[in-house]
Amino acid sequence: MAIPFVYNIRNVMNRPMSTLTTALGIGLTVAIFIGALALAAGFRASLVGTGRADNAIVLRKGADSEISSGISRDNTNIIAALQEIATGPDGKPMVTSDLVVVTNRERMGQTGSSNVTVRGVDAAASAIRGNVEITEGRMFTPGTDEVIIGRRIAGRFKNCGVGEKIRFQQRDFTVVGHFRAGGSAFESEIWGDVEILMPALDRDNTYQTVVFRMRDPSQFAAIKSRLESDPRLQVQVEVESRFFAKQSEMFTGLITGIGLFITIIMAVGALFGAANTMFAAIGSRTREIATLLVLGFSPGAIMLSFIFESILISAVGGVLGILMALPVNGITSSTTNFSSFSELAFQFQVTPAAMLAGMGFAVGLGLLGGFFPALRASRQTLSTALRGG
Amino acid sequence: MNLVSLVLVNLGRNKLRTFLTLASVTVALFLFISLRGVLDTLNASIEVGSRQRLVTRNAISLVFPMPQSYGNRIAAVPGVKSVAIQNWFGGQDPRGSQYFYAQFAVDEAFFPIYRKDMEIIEASTPAVSAAVPAGADAKLAGYFAEQTGCVVGEKLMKKYGWKLGQTITLNGTIYPGNWPYTIRAVYRATNPAFGDETMFFQYKYLEQKGMAGSGQVGVYILDLTSSDRSAAIAQQVDAMFENSASSTRTESEQAFQAGFVSMYGNIPFVLNVIGLAVVFAILGIAANTMMMAMRERTTEFGVLKTLGFTDGTVFTMVLAEAAIITMGGGILGALLAKLIVTGTSTGFLPPLTIYWSSVLLGIGIATLIGAVSGLIPAFQASRLRIVDALRRVD
Numbered sequence: 001m002a003i004p005f006v007y008n009i010r011n012v013m014n015r016p017m018s019t020l021t022t023a024l025g026i027g028l029t030v031a032i033f034i035g036a037l038a039l040a041a042g043f044r045a046s047l048v049g050t051g052r053a054d055n056a057i058v059l060r061k062g063a064d065s066e067i068s069s070g071i072s073r074d075n076t077n078i079i080a081a082l083q084e085i086a087t088g089p090d091g092k093p094m095v096t097s098d099l100v101v102v103t104n105r106e107r108m109g110q111t112g113s114s115n116v117t118v119r120g121v122d123a124a125a126s127a128i129r130g131n132v133e134i135t136e137g138r139m140f141t142p143g144t145d146e147v148i149i150g151r152r153i154a155g156r157f158k159n160c161g162v163g164e165k166i167r168f169q170q171r172d173f174t175v176v177g178h179f180r181a182g183g184s185a186f187e188s189e190i191w192g193d194v195e196i197l198m199p200a201l202d203r204d205n206t207y208q209t210v211v212f213r214m215r216d217p218s219q220f221a222a223i224k225s226r227l228e229s230d231p232r233l234q235v236q237v238e239v240e241s242r243f244f245a246k247q248s249e250m251f252t253g254l255i256t257g258i259g260l261f262i263t264i265i266m267a268v269g270a271l272f273g274a275a276n277t278m279f280a281a282i283g284s285r286t287r288e289i290a291t292l293l294v295l296g297f298s299p300g301a302i303m304l305s306f307i308f309e310s311i312l313i314s315a316v317g318g319v320l321g322i323l324m325a326l327p328v329n330g331i332t333s334s335t336t337n338f339s340s341f342s343e344l345a346f347q348f349q350v351t352p353a354a355m356l357a358g359m360g361f362a363v364g365l366g367l368l369g370g371f372f373p374a375l376r377a378s379r380q381t382l383s384t385a386l387r388g389g
Numbered sequence: 390m391n392l393v394s395l396v397l398v399n400l401g402r403n404k405l406r407t408f409l410t411l412a413s414v415t416v417a418l419f420l421f422i423s424l425r426g427v428l429d430t431l432n433a434s435i436e437v438g439s440r441q442r443l444v445t446r447n448a449i450s451l452v453f454p455m456p457q458s459y460g461n462r463i464a465a466v467p468g469v470k471s472v473a474i475q476n477w478f479g480g481q482d483p484r485g486s487q488y489f490y491a492q493f494a495v496d497e498a499f500f501p502i503y504r505k506d507m508e509i510i511e512a513s514t515p516a517v518s519a520a521v522p523a524g525a526d527a528k529l530a531g532y533f534a535e536q537t538g539c540v541v542g543e544k545l546m547k548k549y550g551w552k553l554g555q556t557i558t559l560n561g562t563i564y565p566g567n568w569p570y571t572i573r574a575v576y577r578a579t580n581p582a583f584g585d586e587t588m589f590f591q592y593k594y595l596e597q598k599g600m601a602g603s604g605q606v607g608v609y610i611l612d613l614t615s616s617d618r619s620a621a622i623a624q625q626v627d628a629m630f631e632n633s634a635s636s637t638r639t640e641s642e643q644a645f646q647a648g649f650v651s652m653y654g655n656i657p658f659v660l661n662v663i664g665l666a667v668v669f670a671i672l673g674i675a676a677n678t679m680m681m682a683m684r685e686r687t688t689e690f691g692v693l694k695t696l697g698f699t700d701g702t703v704f705t706m707v708l709a710e711a712a713i714i715t716m717g718g719g720i721l722g723a724l725l726a727k728l729i730v731t732g733t734s735t736g737f738l739p740p741l742t743i744y745w746s747s748v749l750l751g752i753g754i755a756t757l758i759g760a761v762s763g764l765i766p767a768f769q770a771s772r773l774r775i776v777d778a779l780r781r782v783d
Contacts, residue, residue, distance in 0.1 A: 022673075024670070024673045028670040039659070062561055062566070068562045102451075103449050104448075112651025113648055114651055115452075202634055249486075250486070262663060268416045269413040269417045269420075269674065270674075273410075273674040276678055276681075280685075335652075335653055335655060335656050
């Protein structure tokens with residue numbers, strides 16, 4: 001017969017300080033675990049959200065990022081003539097060519113500088129990339145020295161406020177608006193008219209990428225082989241969403257690795273802490289355990305009961321950890337994505353899956369930490385148990 | 390003296406608990422010191438920068454090149470001893486993107502400038518005797534004699550199991566094509582911040598094969614005759630190109646490196662927060678242990694006080710017990726981190742260094758935490774009235 005759970009709950013409540021400190025140790029571990037997951041998830045989400053599954057992106061053969069790519073104006077015209085490109089509501093093919101360059105800008109509020117992506121776009125870009133919304137000011141006027149700035153970096157770099165002047169090479173550009181783009185990496189970029197930016201940034205007649213909407217995304221393989229086998233082009237073609245997701249791999253891999261390293265080490269520490277608490281709890285209840293044995297509870301039931309008690313404490317820790325990690329959700333942070341060599345601002349995302357993983361992690365810790373103490377409790381013989389204490 | 394032995398006996402009483410607490414503090418300190426190591430290494434990477442060197446790059450950003458003609462014009466500025474070319478290559482190992490390492494194309498002036506930061510530990514001898522540029526290590530003759538020669542860091546050699554004289558290949562991402570190289574020399578960094586995991590090859594090779602002879606340069610490294618006028622020289626260089634097609638930005642090598650650290654954005658801050666969380670976690674664990682230990686010993690404190698131990702002595706005893714456990718864990722954890730983590734490489738950073746000052750700081754923090762965690766139990770124990778202590782029956 002199993003020992004009622006109430007027994008454990010009352011015991012745990014009986015020593016609130018000890019329970020709380022142990023739970024706190026586990027909670028901090030869980031919080032960091034969830035935090036690392038949230039960071040990786042947020043970073044990944046901002047890049048994954050950048051591309052669309054029905055868009056194809058064309059880069060120069062061998063280029064592993066937008067900035068290392070280059071496609072001449074002539075070649076962009078060849079690509080734009082492709083029949084598989086979808087037609088927009090205006091009857092024009094949905095294709096756009098981007099200038100993508102990295103510029104060094106001074107940070108605001110702290111010393112130092114970092115790289116920011118400047119994207120020269122044409123009139124078709126917003127429709128093809130989708131979800132570009134102006135949050136402040138207005139859209140730039142094509143043909144003028146105007147730019148708009150992604151809302152996530154607007155507060156992080158100097159001269160990015162609406163109405164301010166931002167300098168590229170010898171030319172001043174006026175910031176006329178801030179924009180949002182569904183939380184994607186575009187929100188960490190500066191956008192302007194490609195035809196104005198190209199000469200201003202010394203890129204004569206070379207775009208970095210061509211992006212087009214596929215009439216039928218299931219035909220991607222055929223489109224890819226068609227373009228890649230064209231000897232004039234020397235390009236590679238990828239699904240846009242997959243391309244940007246790949247740009248996040250290096251960083252998320254790194255963060256997950258570091259996060260795992262930190263969490264495992266902390267978990268070992270918390271495990272010792274939990275075991276300590278359980279050993280103490282059992283040590284002070286030697287007679288109680290003997291009484292349970294006398295009452296006819298089997299050693300197995302006693303072991304189970306103590307493991308449950310340990311899990312109970314760690315579950316409290318798990319809840320504490322989730323509560324501690326939750327405020328991180330939505331915090332905007334930034335770092336350089338070395339795949340694109342420029343700043344990427346992202347929001348921590350505490351996903352339900354991460355919380356669940358954190359809770360599972362806590363319960364696992366409780367199970368492991370409580371196992372040996374529980375084993376010791378169940379192995380006590382009646383005579384020693386009654387004599388001791 | 391008596392007090393010390395009393396504390397030690399108490400520690401040995403519940404060996405399992407002492408061990409578990411010690412172990413958890415050890416683990417936490419190990420982590421804390423490792424994190425500090427990462428932050429210290431990040432900051433130290435700024436220090437490769439000698440103040441006697443300047444770096445000139447395109448004003449827009451590093452990604453933009455500058456014309457090769459700038460080199461001679463910069464070299465003519467008074468106070469500039471020599472000018473070297475360094476160009477990021479960004480090639481991919483054909484085995485996959487996880488085999489990542491930094492590659493730079495450098496010209497002949499590069500190795501003389503960095504002579505004090507690295508040494509050549511292994512090198513091929515050239516088939517025909519070849520001259521080495523003035524100031525460069527004579528062992529580099531084999532490298533200079535061959536257009537496709539390269540110099541590889543010792544750690545990188547070991548990591549991929551490469552041998553001197555072996556041919557390695559890269560797929561160009563910025564400079565398309567298939568690039569074969571022959572390893573002609575191996576270097577070891579004498580300045581740890583220089584790093585042992587980089588590959589250098591000849592700029593001539595890149596220029597001819599990758600740039601169609603158009604001669605574009607990533608950065609110029611300026612070696613000055615003295616550091617006194619560095620700021621003035623930097624200004625002079627930038628003024629020279631201000632109205633050219635590619636305007637430049639010249640800064641000290643330290644500031645240039647600091648720019649990379651700044652690129653990490655909020656990541657160092659996040660690491661700091663984690664370090665703080667770790668410290669709090671240990672605090673909790675240690676405090677819990679001490680409270681448990683004290684609760685069990687309530688009667689004993691009554692006896693001690695009956696024997697004439699003062700409140701102050703009991704207070705010190707409990708505090709000392711807590712501090713000894715955490716200090717022991719601190720010493721173990723910090724030393725372990727120093728032993729294990731030192732020299733680990735993490736991709737972009739130079740190999741991690743853990744300073745003795747961090748080790749000491751860790752031990753100090755651990756001891757302090759012990760004392761703080763022992764405060765409440767020690768206070769309780771010292772305030773305990775003999776009557777209450779002895780009356781309590783477990």
